[in-house]
Amino acid sequence: MLRWTKKIILITSITVYSSIALYAQKRVACIGDSITKGLGLKKENKTYPQQLQELLGPNFNVQNFGFSGATLLSKGHKPYVETQEYKQALAFHPDIAIIALGVNDTDPRNWPNYGDEFEQDYSTLISNLRKSNPGVSIYICTLTPIFSGHTRFLSGTRDWHQAITALIPKIAKNNQVKLININEQLKSRIDLFEDNIHPNVEGATIIAKQVNQAIQGIAQPLSVKANFGDHMVLQRNRENAIIGKASSNKKVTLTFNHKTYQTQSDDNGDWSILLPKRSAGGPFDIQIQAEDEELKINDILFGDVYLASGQSNMAFELKNALGGDSLIQMNAPKVRLFKNTNLVQTNPTSWDLNTLEKINKLDFFSGNWTLPTQENKANFSAIAYAFALEVSSRTNIPIGIVELDVPGSNTESWINRTTLEQDNLLASYIHNWRKSDFIQDFCRTRSDQNLALSSTKYQRHPYEPAYNFEAGISHWLHTQFTAILWYQGESNAHNIELHELLFKTLVSSWRQNFKQDLPFYYVQLSSIERPSWPRFRDSQRKLNTELENTYMAVSSDVGDRSDVHSKNKIIIGNRLANLALAHEYKFKINADYPTFDHYTIKNSRIKVYFKNCKSLKTNNNQPLQGFTLIDEKGYSLQPGKISIQKNCVSLAMPSDKIITEIRYAYSPYSTANLQNEAEVPASTCSFKID
Structure with missing residues (x-):
């Protein structure tokens, strides 16, 4: 009981x-x-x-x-x-x-x-x-x-x-x-x-x-975003936001240059502190505290920060470039590097399930700020490093260069989704990109190989529209940049008109998303035996004239007849550097390519006048090559006697033909050799004769 x-x-x-x-x-x-x-x-x-x-x-x-x-x-x-x-x-x-x-x-x-x-x-x-x-x-x-x-x-x-x-x-x-x-x-x-x-x-x-x-709320350790760290460069003469995470609603204190700045993390634990403008210099340290937690960022320089992006020719490493060894050996005390390493290369193989899952979660890029050790330089973009070295040595300003590229990637992959969706044409295919003719067949075939083991309907891939923006660019939107370096287009050369829309969209959307009127310094495609490339190069030239605050470096004179990855990369980096020195730093140098200005016709001779030059010459003083005349029936004709007179090229025209167009450097692999007095090569171009 x-x-x-x-x-x-x-x-x-x-x-x-x-x-x-x-x-x-x-x-x-x-x-x-x-x-x-x-x-x-x-x-x-x-x-x-x-x-x-x-x-x-x-x-x-x-x-x-x-x-x-x-x-x-x-x-x-x-x-x-x-x-x-x-x-x-x-x-x-x-x-x-x-x-x-x-x-x-x-x-x-x-x-x-x-x-x-x-x-x-x-x-x-x-x-x-x-x-x-x-x-x-x-x-x-x-x-x-x-x-x-x-x-x-x-x-x-x-x-x-x-x-x-x-x-x-x-x-x-x-x-x-x-x-x-x-x-x-x-x-x-x-x-x-x-x-x-x-x-x-x-x-x-x-x-x-x-x-x-x-x-x-959320409990999490005090941290800063992954693109902050020791040896970083912050943009001089602008306010810079230091961004990180902490537990929800915690006081965060930042100490820099003997001054203290405070904020409070929000409900999600996000915090941001704005540093005041500062001229070039350093090194400096930053201490950050949240209650009993503390972290420190050491060896910070203030200078100019550039973002280098695109596909494989931008990714081409310094150790493989002609003359790369000498740059690897050379000291560069004012250059700092941030290489965003790809999770996996887009080689013709099938990716395993673990890799596929990481790519879906946007875990494709990783990296940190580093000093320019020989190893770090060797594995860095040849073009981007040559650019940084040239600019820093000639300005004595610290240069931070961020490399963010994917070999084989198309323009669509670098544009944010909202922008793509706002355009009715682009929105019609971006979700079905692996079966769309708007996407180059190389990108579709290679992605099918990489994704063969995936059963996910919308499996992600770095050739997918918006992917590289979402996985990479989006993490840098808070960063103040001096300008963008861009080398891409090989994976869009199949549809020139579409690329014109895409490139304009890329430039405007990046400026909008970064909230900066960023200058774009881009490389025109090189020479190779691919039939669409002359017209593509000419299209890139026209884009340069249409888009404000864009500057183009010509590379067709250093191409390779059969290899899309010419090893002549350092000269391209230097050409980009000269453009930046002229337009960002106001150096009195002629860095822009000579381009068509106007023409006159008299006595069966057409005189073509060029701008961006005081005078014209040929590479190594060889006979002038590259001009073609087009008659009223569309036939290509070689001009008669050619001569150079200051900034003018004089061409003899056949008396029995009506010439309707003149083209320069319009062969896929071009041996055209016209340049200005500063040895800047002329661009592929075409113009109509009235």
């Missing part, structure tokens, strides 16, 4: 304790649509509310009130406020409410008709939740992304998604609720959205973690 009584007391005690624990739990209502509900997830996978429950722990009671297809708009085709889930959410009297609605409002049945009521309907939903529990803490979420492969993307969904995205922060502010940005980490992860709208279980995990951080 006594044992039985003890059991009754024990069971009663457990029941009372459980009831108290349940009563003490904070109630969390996850309000949303199919993304909250978990549409598309396998049965064994957990929705974001289920994962949130695990993250929050036993002191919270998380309930999923998602309804597939629900609209925020009360007059939409499936209004959330008319669902049973909405009634249950109110009856739940949540202490915390997470609202993630709006994706379905991009439907043409909804936004065009009732979009003007979105703000008031959202405010009403928030108000009703407060009525159910006046003490409720409400968080509203940004929209998750909709990718360009969605069937209605170009017929309105893209634009309406952007309109709603712009409204949500305003709604949060005006209703005094907190905003959770669940879009930021998902917008660059198309691999998680097989149907272009619903995230898979990994996407649900990302959402759950973001919501958990908003509710509980």
Whole structure:
């Protein structure tokens, strides 16, 4: 009888304790649509509310009130406020409410008709939740992304998604609720959205973690972004942001040059401190503290910072370049290097599953600031290093050079996704790039080889549109740069007109994303026996005349007939350096290539006048080569007697032909040899004769 009584007391005690624990739990209502509900997830996978429950722990009671297809708009085709889930959410009297609605409002049945009521309907939903529990803490979420492969993307969904995205922060502010940005980490992860709208279980995990951080904060070590570190160069004469992470809402103190700067990390643990402008010099140190944590960055110089990017000719290493050994041996006390090493080379092999997963997670580039040791120089871009050495030695200013390139990569891969999606032509193929003729067949074939073992519909690859921006460039957007060095185009030479659009888009989007009017110093493609290259080179010349603050270095005189990777790289780096010295540092040198200015015709002779030159000559004073005349029937003719007179080339024309066009250096592999008095070669060009 006594044992039985003890059991009754024990069971009663457990029941009372459980009831108290349940009563003490904070109630969390996850309000949303199919993304909250978990549409598309396998049965064994957990929705974001289920994962949130695990993250929050036993002191919270998380309930999923998602309804597939629900609209925020009360007059939409499936209004959330008319669902049973909405009634249950109110009856739940949540202490915390997470609202993630709006994706379905991009439907043409909804936004065009009732979009003007979105703000008031959202405010009403928030108000009703407060009525159910006046003490409720409400968080509203940004929209998750909709990718360009969605069937209605170009017929309105893209634009309406952007309109709603712009409204949500305003709604949060005006209703005094907190905003959770669940879009930021998902917008660059198309691999998680097989149907272009619903995230898979990994996407649900990302959402759950973001919501958990908003509710509980985050504990993490004090750190700075990976592109800060010992031996770095910060841009002189500009404010520089030092950016890092700490635990949520912690005071961060930075000491630099005997001055102290303070800030506080936000709910996500992010912090940023702005250093004042400083002239060239150094070295300096920085100390950073957050409570009992401390880190130090040593040997910092202030100077000029350049970003060198593109494909394999930019990646071509100094140790393989003609004359590279002498530069490797030479001291460069004011040059600092940051090489973004590729996770794997795009060779004709199949990548293993571990590599494929890392690439999906955008873990493709890694690196740090280094001193120019012989080993570091040898493995660095020959063009970029030659540029940095020349500029630093002639200006006596520290030069930091960041190399970020991928052999074989196309222009599309370096442009951010939002910009690509904004262009109707580009948005039509970027999600289906491996089967699109807009992408060069080399890129498609090689990526198919690399990705042969992947079963992911949108498996990532560094030739994929937007990938190199998302995995690489995006990490440098806070950095102040003097200018961009660019050598790319080989993987876009199959479609010249498309490249013209892409290059203009690249330049404008980088300037917009970096929030700097960055000068672009780019290399014109070289000479090789590839039939489209003369017209491509001429197109690059025309782009130079159309785009402000761009400068082009000619390389066709140092090409290789059969090898796309000519070893003559140091001279190209020096040409880029001379352009920068002329335009950034105002050196009195003629670094620009001589180009067509105007012509005159008299007595069967045409005189072609060039600008960017005081006089013209030929390389090594050899006979002038490279000019071709085109007659009215399209036939190519060789000119008669040719002579050079100061800045003019005089060509004899056949008297029995009507000449309609003149071309220079228009052979795929060109032996054209015209240059100015500073030995800067003339560009491939063509012009019409009226």
